[in-house]
Amino acid sequence: MIQILDTLPLIAILRGLEPEEAVAVGEAIVAAGFVCLEVPLNSPRPLESIRQLRDALEGRALVGAGTVLTVEAARSVAEAGGQIIISPNTNAEVIREAKALGLLSIPGFFTPSEAFAALEAGADALKLFPAEVAGPAGLRAVRAVLPLQTRVYAVGGVDPESVAGWRSAGASGFGIGSAIFKPGKSAADVGISASAFVKAWRGDV
Numbered sequence: 001m002i003q004i005l006d007t008l009p010l011i012a013i014l015r016g017l018e019p020e021e022a023v024a025v026g027e028a029i030v031a032a033g034f035v036c037l038e039v040p041l042n043s044p045r046p047l048e049s050i051r052q053l054r055d056a057l058e059g060r061a062l063v064g065a066g067t068v069l070t071v072e073a074a075r076s077v078a079e080a081g082g083q084i085i086i087s088p089n090t091n092a093e094v095i096r097e098a099k100a101l102g103l104l105s106i107p108g109f110f111t112p113s114e115a116f117a118a119l120e121a122g123a124d125a126l127k128l129f130p131a132e133v134a135g136p137a138g139l140r141a142v143r144a145v146l147p148l149q150t151r152v153y154a155v156g157g158v159d160p161e162s163v164a165g166w167r168s169a170g171a172s173g174f175g176i177g178s179a180i181f182k183p184g185k186s187a188a189d190v191g192i193s194a195s196a197f198v199k200a201w202r203g204d205v
Helices: 002-007 019-032 046-057 071-079 092-100 112-121 131-143 160-168 187-201
Strands: 010-013 036-040 062-066 084-086 104-106 126-128 152-155 173-176
Touching (some): 010 187, 036 084
């Protein structure tokens, strides 16, 4: 699965997504070129949305959950068909459970200590959060001590105009929330926003 994500390492974070709109929003994002969608567990009926997205996008995109804070939550995501466990924090038990379930693990970190603890627990990639606080300079400093092959996703405050700067600082990819989706935004508008990030990643802006 990590190889699929590597083809376009952008994760659409759909916080606040309602199950009734999940498929339309998901289709718009995938049509823009994304191959990964995240439904945070503090969204309305998130497991329903994950199941609907998984069924609709099978073979075309990875579907995971965000804000996964406990082992029990990770198991619920797996039962709903989720493929990725994403967290805002570094919890070794959650990371190990995700791997035991055969899922990708992308925990959040902010310090080098958290980053190394996550990698030791088996994380597939790391989520720098909140990225807007660390800034590209913070990412560059952490990158200097991490293993070269470590995938680091910047999450928080990224827009199409800042993508190039983050990449030059060592970002492997991005998690993008309200800049793509927020409650009340139409699927068509979500697709337009997603396309802007795909163009930025490919250097078309």
